[in-house]
Amino acid sequence: MNCRSSAHRCFTAIVAISLWCISFPLNGWGFDVTQRIASERRETVSLADAAVRALQNNLDISISRHNKESRLADIIIEYSKFDPNVSLNGQYARTVNPLNRPVFGGTGNLLNQITPFDQRSESFTFDAQTNLITGGNLDMNYSPARTNVNANVARGFLFNPSWTGGLAFTLTQPLLKNAGIEINRTFIKVAQNNAEVEQHVFRDRVLTVITTVEQTYWELVFANENLKVAQAAMKAAEELLASNRAKAKAGVMSIVDVLQAEAAVASRVEQTLVAEKAIHDQEDQLRRLLNPGEEDLRQDVRLTPADTPVTVLEPLSLQEAIDTAIEQRPEIVQAKKNVESGELNKQFARNQLLPTLSFQGTIGLAGLGSDLGQSFSRNFSGDFYNYGAGLVLSYPLGNRAAINTYNKRKLDARNAEASLASVRQQIIVGVREAVRRVQTDFKRIETTRSARIMAEKQLQAEQERLKVGLSTTRFVLDFQRDLATAQGNELRAILDYNKSLSNLARHKATTLDRYHLELS
Numbered sequence: 001m002n003c004r005s006s007a008h009r010c011f012t013a014i015v016a017i018s019l020w021c022i023s024f025p026l027n028g029w030g031f032d033v034t035q036r037i038a039s040e041r042r043e044t045v046s047l048a049d050a051a052v053r054a055l056q057n058n059l060d061i062s063i064s065r066h067n068k069e070s071r072l073a074d075i076i077i078e079y080s081k082f083d084p085n086v087s088l089n090g091q092y093a094r095t096v097n098p099l100n101r102p103v104f105g106g107t108g109n110l111l112n113q114i115t116p117f118d119q120r121s122e123s124f125t126f127d128a129q130t131n132l133i134t135g136g137n138l139d140m141n142y143s144p145a146r147t148n149v150n151a152n153v154a155r156g157f158l159f160n161p162s163w164t165g166g167l168a169f170t171l172t173q174p175l176l177k178n179a180g181i182e183i184n185r186t187f188i189k190v191a192q193n194n195a196e197v198e199q200h201v202f203r204d205r206v207l208t209v210i211t212t213v214e215q216t217y218w219e220l221v222f223a224n225e226n227l228k229v230a231q232a233a234m235k236a237a238e239e240l241l242a243s244n245r246a247k248a249k250a251g252v253m254s255i256v257d258v259l260q261a262e263a264a265v266a267s268r269v270e271q272t273l274v275a276e277k278a279i280h281d282q283e284d285q286l287r288r289l290l291n292p293g294e295e296d297l298r299q300d301v302r303l304t305p306a307d308t309p310v311t312v313l314e315p316l317s318l319q320e321a322i323d324t325a326i327e328q329r330p331e332i333v334q335a336k337k338n339v340e341s342g343e344l345n346k347q348f349a350r351n352q353l354l355p356t357l358s359f360q361g362t363i364g365l366a367g368l369g370s371d372l373g374q375s376f377s378r379n380f381s382g383d384f385y386n387y388g389a390g391l392v393l394s395y396p397l398g399n400r401a402a403i404n405t406y407n408k409r410k411l412d413a414r415n416a417e418a419s420l421a422s423v424r425q426q427i428i429v430g431v432r433e434a435v436r437r438v439q440t441d442f443k444r445i446e447t448t449r450s451a452r453i454m455a456e457k458q459l460q461a462e463q464e465r466l467k468v469g470l471s472t473t474r475f476v477l478d479f480q481r482d483l484a485t486a487q488g489n490e491l492r493a494i495l496d497y498n499k500s501l502s503n504l505a506r507h508k509a510t511t512l513d514r515y516h517l518e519l520s
Contacts, residue, residue, distance in 0.1 A: 041299065046306040047217050048515050050290060051210045055517075057291035058209050064202040071195035078188040082131050089125040094118070118150035135184045136173035142166070144375060159368065163375035168364035176354040186348040193337040193344075200330035200337075203519055207330070207511045213289050214502040214511075220282040221305045222495040226488060227275040233484040234268035237477070241265050244473060257473040264477045271484075309498040313442045318435050321508055325431045326424065328509035335420035342413035349406040355395035363387040427507070434504040441500045444493035448486065455479070455486040 055061055099115045123145035131137055148161035178184065241261035247253035283303045326332060364386045367379030378384070396402075459479040465471035505511045512518065 040302050042302045042304060044304045044306050045286075047214065050213050050217055050286065051515055052517075053290045054209050054213045055206060058289070059291060060205055061202075061209060064198075064205045068195070068198045068202050071191070071198040074191040075188065075195055078191045082133060084128055084130040087125075087127045089123075089127070091123045091125075092121070093123075094120045115152070116150065120148045122146045132173075133181050133184055134173065135178040135180060136171060139168075139170040139172075141168045141170070144372060146372075159370040161370070163367075163369050163372050165367040165375040165379035166364060167366075167379055168362060170362040171360070173359045174356065175359060176357045177351060178356075180351075183348060183351050186344050189344055190341045193341045197334045197337045200333045204330040204334075206519065207506055207509060209289070210511050210515070211502055211506040213286070215499050216282065216286045216289055217305060217307075218309065218495045218498050218502070220279070220286055220303065221307075221309060222491060223275065223279040223282045224305065225491050225495075227272065227279060229484055229487045229491065230268065230272045230275040232487075233480060234265065234272050236480050237261065237264040237268045240473065240476060240480070253473075260473045260477060264480070309494050310501065311445060311494055311497070314438075314501065316435055316438060318432065321435055321504070322428055322431050324508045324510065325427050329423075329427055329507075330509065331423045331427065332420075335416070335423045339413070339416040339420050342409070342416035346406070346409040346413045349402070349409040352402045353399065353406060355393060358392045359389070360392060361387075361389040431504075431507045434500070434507040438497070438500045438504050441493060441497035445490070445497055448490035448493045452483070452486040452490045455483040459483050 096116050096118045099117050123143060125141065125143040127139065127141045129137060129139040142165070144163065144165045146161055146163050149157065173179070241258070241264070244253055244258045244261045248255060248258050283301070286303060287297060287301065365379050365382065366384040366386070367375045367377070367381070368384075369375035369378055459476070459482070462471050462476050462479045466473070466476050502511075505514055
């Protein structure tokens with residue numbers, strides 16, 4: 001009896017020390033748990049709220065938005081090439097020259113000494129020109145001028161000072177190279193296509209951001225639920241340990257069974273700590289996607305997911321999913337616009353192979369008077385005019401630059417068509433894989449649920465056997481571990497199924513529809 005009492009006391013001390021060692025890490029190894037929890041701020045977040053917050057604050061979205069605005073500016077730049085250009089020019093000039101011969105109507109027939117010819121002029125030029133959408137150029141020039149000469153040589157002038165006015169219209173229109181509205185709208189259309197491509201790049205990034213938020217959100221849900229599984233396993237191990245301690249104290253169970261239970265509790269504690277760390281890691285990942293300020297990111301904020309995972313099979317049609325993806329995927333629109341831009345550039349390059357043949361025509365009016373008013377009225381009287389027209393032809397010998405540019409543009413157009421075909425193939429294969437993943441993950445839910453139910457029944461049966469002495473602690477611990485594993489597998493299957501639904505929506509480009517969001 002004395003030996004038994006000594007052994008029992010030793011066993012009790014061992015158990016007490018073991019339990020103290022097991023429970024001590026839960027107190028933080030000297031850290032103030034109460035203070036840490038008090039400094040934390042809890043926040044409940046739904047999946048939709050997380051998606052919207054991520055879109056509002058995401059840096060990639062901001063960069064893509066600026067790129068889109070830059071592409072829109074490119075369109076205005078191309079249109080501005082057809083904006084009118086106005087120039088004003090005013091000049092004053094005075095020239096005093098010695099005459100070496102008579103000036104008709106000024107100095108008479110003889111010149112017997114050096115006579116100065118003093119001429120002063122003030123001119124003003126107004127010029128307006130614009131490039132036409134047909135490829136031509138229209139120029140209007142109005143240039144009134146005042147001229148005054150010294151009186152001793154101006155006896156034969158009708159007006160001194162005199163005002164002259166000249167109005168001229170000049171039209172230059174290409175007939176072959178760079179001729180036509182379609183050719184001259186090429187770069188406007190290319191800029192419009194680039195802007196539309198950038199808009200779909202922006203939409204693609206939005207879809208990517210939302211999908212990343214969804215995937216991270218469900219991982220946070222998994223981490224929280226997995227902690228519950230680990231805590232339940234730890235509680236079951238603690239209950240078994242308490243039962244074994246009581247039985248060992250009563251002398252109906254060996255110390256080995258108690259030590260096995262202690263080791264299991266220690267293992268469960270470790271798993272719980274790892275599960276808690278996983279929650280913090282996922283919370284940080286989700287908060288980073290929400291892109292808070294640096295000061296907010298430094299704080300301890302605990303995120304509590306508000307949404308629960310879906311466990312019902314959504315109706316799926318592979319062909320419908322492929323058709324939807326082909327219709328809505330941003331990559332398809334981008335590739336189509338690239339094909340269109342490639343064809344436009346090829347047509348423009350083909351036009352540059354032609355020789356330059358331009359029509360040039362001009363018509364002008366002139367006026368003369370003693371003041372500006374007379375000159376202006378006579379300028380538009382139509383009594384004094386001039387006109388002319390002609391053709392200008394030029395062609396570079398060899399024209400190697402234009403020929404090689406055209407060949408290059410043809411290759412670019414073919415590459416754009418091949419890229420479109422490749423994108424369509426990638427989308428089809430991606431959608432097929434995404435649909436299979438959804439179907440497989442849903443079947444995993446059913447399979448893992450059945451495995452979890454069987455694990456519960458096996459554990460319950462083994463516990464009953466242990467009560468009547470037909471089993472051992474080791475077997476019960478093994479079945480507890482199997483149940484925890486089965487519960488984790490079922491949980492993983494459920495969350496993988498929800499992530500697969502998110503992945504399928506991303507492949508179909510219907511992610512925004514799930515949240516009733518529209519891009520303006």
